[in-house]
Amino acid sequence: MKSYRRTIQIVIFLAVVLLGGYAIGNAVFSDNGSGGLPKIGSKPPDFALLGMDGKTHRLSDYKGKPLIINFWGTFCPGCVYETPDLQSKYAAQDGKQFEIVGINLGEDDLTISNFVQNYKVSYDILKDEDRTVEREYGLRSYPTTFFINPDGKIEDIFIGPMQQKDLDARLSRLLKT
Template sequence: MDKLYNLGDSVKTVGYILLLIAAILGAVILYSVYQNLFAPESSGNMAPDFELEALNGTKIKLSNLRGYVVILDFWATWCKPCRQEMPILGKIYDTYSSKGVVILSINIQENKGTVAAFAQAYKINWTILLDINGNIASKYKIKYIPTLIIIDKNGCIKHKHIGVTQYNVLASEIDSLLKG
């Protein structure tokens, strides 16, 4: 009888161990999925290069902006949080454009006329790029907008924000990148 009782305890122990292993594997898988959904590249990796047409018709290539801190702003005109973030980006532009910071607001999949009307209404005076096919947003694994990606002077991704980002958060990150 004692042997049967001990066998039951062993089965329970093995069951608990298997449950623990399954929980750990589940956590690892969820973390991996999270990283793939939300991280365009690991922090510190080079930002994928691209070339897009600006609203004014000029071509802008990211790699030509080495030496600047670059903010990539992925957005759309119909996105309410994107509209809420525009005044914050305007304040960042006014404060930092003369200090070596470039803002590239990358509109995703909208026509030039719609974007131009929006830019005029919101008095946007920084560069707006047109990602008409959404290829650059896909390259950066953008799933939600607004998304901001902050790139250092060497072209490395340093920060990513999903949703409206407050001025003081951006200013702090920009200040540290300008010093470095």
């Protein structure tokens, strides 16, 4: 009886290890829309999100112009760190050469408004209240920034906080296409 019980325990253990390994491998290495970031050269997932201006903004609203999509939250030190550089670049060109869209990751209006006022953010801030767009873009780390060329394709993806030189290099490439 003891030998039989031991065999069953080993079989159950192996089944759990195999199923767990499969689930983890599938989540990490999956290549479907929900399993990872959209790829460079592909079109980004569409969205329709409410902005802090009370209007609904769609990805198609920015068609034909270079676009930076920055996923951020006030809870993210890296997001806070890079905001002044994004704002500075945006203000310097006054929305004439490129657009920036900041997509907030599920925070309340008061928190977002206070942040926007404190950092004098003038580019569009959209609210991903249920974090659906975050999932569609496959985010795993914050901030994550997508650089979209005028043809509507992803030119580059930057994961983590950008320093000024990172932003300058990507923006320079984006504006040349």
